[in-house]
Amino acid sequence: MAKSQPSMLGLPVYSSVVPLLIIVMACVELCDAATVIDVYRLVQYDLAGVPFGSRLAALNHHAGSSLFSSSSAAGTAAADLSRTVLILPVRELNLTFIREYIGQRKPLGGLLLLLPPLFNPENVDSRGGSDHGSAEDVIKEVLIELEQLLINANIPYPVYFGFEDDRVNAVLADVKKNDATGQPATATTGGYKLVVAAPEPKKIASPTIANIQGWLPGLKADGDSNQLPTIAVVASYDTFGAAPALSVGSDSNGSGVVALLEIARLFSILYSSPKTRGRYNLLFALTSGGPYNYNGTHKWLRSLDQRLRETIDYAICLNSIGASSNELWIHVSKPPDNVYIKQIFEGFSSVSEELGLKVGLKHKKINISNPRVAWEHEQFSRMRVTAATLSELSAAPDFLENTGGLSDKRYFVDEASISRRVKLVAESLARHIYGQEGKNVDIFADGSSLSINPSYIHSWLQFLSTTPRVAPFLSKNDPLIMALKKELADHTVEVRVQQEGLDGIFTFYDSTSGKLHIYQVASVTFDLLLLLVLGSYLITLFCFLVITTRGVDDLISVFRRPASRKVKTA
Amino acid sequence: MTVFHFINCAILTFGPHAVYYSATPLSEYDTIGTSIKAAVVYLITALVKLVCLATFLNVSESDSFDPYQELLKASIGFIDVAGLYFALTQLAHRNISQNHKFQAVGLGWAFADSVLHRLAPLWMGARGLEFTWDYILQGLEANANLVFSISLAALGSLMWLRKNKPKTLIPIIYACAGIVATMPSITSYLRQGLGWHFPKVVGFELFSSLAMAFISWQLFAACQRPSS
Numbered sequence: 001m002a003k004s005q006p007s008m009l010g011l012p013v014y015s016s017v018v019p020l021l022i023i024v025m026a027c028v029e030l031c032d033a034a035t036v037i038d039v040y041r042l043v044q045y046d047l048a049g050v051p052f053g054s055r056l057a058a059l060n061h062h063a064g065s066s067l068f069s070s071s072s073a074a075g076t077a078a079a080d081l082s083r084t085v086l087i088l089p090v091r092e093l094n095l096t097f098i099r100e101y102i103g104q105r106k107p108l109g110g111l112l113l114l115l116p117p118l119f120n121p122e123n124v125d126s127r128g129g130s131d132h133g134s135a136e137d138v139i140k141e142v143l144i145e146l147e148q149l150l151i152n153a154n155i156p157y158p159v160y161f162g163f164e165d166d167r168v169n170a171v172l173a174d175v176k177k178n179d180a181t182g183q184p185a186t187a188t189t190g191g192y193k194l195v196v197a198a199p200e201p202k203k204i205a206s207p208t209i210a211n212i213q214g215w216l217p218g219l220k221a222d223g224d225s226n227q228l229p230t231i232a233v234v235a236s237y238d239t240f241g242a243a244p245a246l247s248v249g250s251d252s253n254g255s256g257v258v259a260l261l262e263i264a265r266l267f268s269i270l271y272s273s274p275k276t277r278g279r280y281n282l283l284f285a286l287t288s289g290g291p292y293n294y295n296g297t298h299k300w301l302r303s304l305d306q307r308l309r310e311t312i313d314y315a316i317c318l319n320s321i322g323a324s325s326n327e328l329w330i331h332v333s334k335p336p337d338n339v340y341i342k343q344i345f346e347g348f349s350s351v352s353e354e355l356g357l358k359v360g361l362k363h364k365k366i367n368i369s370n371p372r373v374a375w376e377h378e379q380f381s382r383m384r385v386t387a388a389t390l391s392e393l394s395a396a397p398d399f400l401e402n403t404g405g406l407s408d409k410r411y412f413v414d415e416a417s418i419s420r421r422v423k424l425v426a427e428s429l430a431r432h433i434y435g436q437e438g439k440n441v442d443i444f445a446d447g448s449s450l451s452i453n454p455s456y457i458h459s460w461l462q463f464l465s466t467t468p469r470v471a472p473f474l475s476k477n478d479p480l481i482m483a484l485k486k487e488l489a490d491h492t493v494e495v496r497v498q499q500e501g502l503d504g505i506f507t508f509y510d511s512t513s514g515k516l517h518i519y520q521v522a523s524v525t526f527d528l529l530l531l532l533v534l535g536s537y538l539i540t541l542f543c544f545l546v547i548t549t550r551g552v553d554d555l556i557s558v559f560r561r562p563a564s565r566k567v568k569t570a
Numbered sequence: 571m572t573v574f575h576f577i578n579c580a581i582l583t584f585g586p587h588a589v590y591y592s593a594t595p596l597s598e599y600d601t602i603g604t605s606i607k608a609a610v611v612y613l614i615t616a617l618v619k620l621v622c623l624a625t626f627l628n629v630s631e632s633d634s635f636d637p638y639q640e641l642l643k644a645s646i647g648f649i650d651v652a653g654l655y656f657a658l659t660q661l662a663h664r665n666i667s668q669n670h671k672f673q674a675v676g677l678g679w680a681f682a683d684s685v686l687h688r689l690a691p692l693w694m695g696a697r698g699l700e701f702t703w704d705y706i707l708q709g710l711e712a713n714a715n716l717v718f719s720i721s722l723a724a725l726g727s728l729m730w731l732r733k734n735k736p737k738t739l740i741p742i743i744y745a746c747a748g749i750v751a752t753m754p755s756i757t758s759y760l761r762q763g764l765g766w767h768f769p770k771v772v773g774f775e776l777f778s779s780l781a782m783a784f785i786s787w788q789l790f791a792a793c794q795r796p797s798s
Binding site for chain 2: 524
């Protein structure tokens, strides 16, 4: 039996195996394992019950690369993108279109915005300085606008931020190639599927904000029962941004925190010896809730003892002082001819001239009926405490603007200018404390034991530039708060962390970051085709085996039997 | 990918076994019992092989090709031949011709191998979202393996069961059996020693399996001539 038709062996099997092999060989280059990248979700929050931000976290759709892939080409109605995740690199983002798209609330499966690696907080080695290129500045401007657009919109689909890298760029190039052929990515054409497995975002129960304060007590003269006057140095440390997990705020207000810590360190050296201890108490406060109308500052001031609050001569708030410019502004809310304001301004401007900086005075009245608090010193002014904010910003930022979001990264902050500004503040404070105003003394001279320590500034800036600090997402004992507390405790005494609830109009939702899985999927068409090929392979195999082992007649009888049965039933 | 893809791959992996059984006279003579016995023998053999591998083989950290280890692996692989010998000669089979016996044993052997080595990865992997060619290739490999198993069983039955075979063919039969039995080691050498990719290895396996099947068929036919 077996020897019946040896010559035929191989031919039918080959005829089915060879095409299979050819298909396999042709497509083998396509296969690669699933790619996983870190992605960061757009913030989701309610403001007085009104929803803002991205309202979904889970993502499971095919990838697309353009808002109007087929609509413009085919001239038909806009393509249905409700089951497509758009991958848009911020480098080539068209803001007008995206604004229109979000404004008209068109459906979309999801949005993945790719930021240049420069904006990755992990990427701290990209040093900034005065020599950064204009391309980066352009992207920064785009990002600022995009961020404002996204956080002030209610977006019913998930929006994620990722960073460009080789793998994602390769995927994007592939997706673009597919889109160029005019075939929208669907189940029948294959392509890439983007999946973020995330549970429904949950409300963060009673978010807290933590204010940290420390004292440097001044030297009381013998028998003097009066309390010493106090000077407060304040910086708000938390941030807010489109992606909470990326809001590291190197400039706003990492630079202010760094400056405050360095000033505390310098004065702690001075105050450690009774000979050089001044006749002023110094109060250092790192406040939270900065983006939310300086809610933390407000609560902190309220909790201060009334008598103590009255001893505060004035408060200096540090806000966004890290950019490499020579212009600084002192923002005040009392009229410039006020004695204290004049004194502060004159103190600063005389030192700034020596340092080659330019300090201007800006006066902005407080409107008590307006809930918006644009500057930190306004919270002091509302409590009738003289205060001023030192900032490189010339105009008051709007609500949730300039709060250390997406674009505020290490790259755009200049250590040297922070050092200069630390010196400006420390020197003018010291001259005021020791009564050296107008005299040309250099207390914190370079090279002395009281010189500013650039490596201290560097390391703290590096740390803050990699640590997201959106207050509602910080736990009570967050390592960041503990680190700041410990650092203040190293330089000052009576360090206290004050935990307060964030005022009620804000509700935040969790799941700020996730893992994006990019799968290359085959289409249903491919599977159908495969099934056909396999079916014909098995049938060929069957026929071949029947013919070789039993003979052609048997094969015919095998196929005839079911046919005759059918006839019978019919 | 999807359940659909899983079904496709399963058809490719296990379909040929079923087709072989139903298309050849094996189904007419109801040899399923023999195949099941062979499968059980395969399972026991695999267990023994595992114990031997675990006892004698070092776990290599790298994926490199170590000749000594591979030699050891190949010699442990000959336990398969012993198992096959047992299945062919020691098991009592109801009146079944030699012709069908080796086919039934080879089929049971290959099917057990596919179930043991390919079903679990298929179930875990092919239903995933990511598309890879691996599972289709693995199915093709199962096809090649079926042909190898039947060839080996045919050669085994020639070696151990047929008494009056031409003397000149005996060395060729032994050589072919040796080649087929060492095929796992050869493919492992191709993959690790020469760094061939999976598709290439599978292509080689398919080709060599067909070649070996052809040779063993010719040998079988040649041996049958004097007896008939």
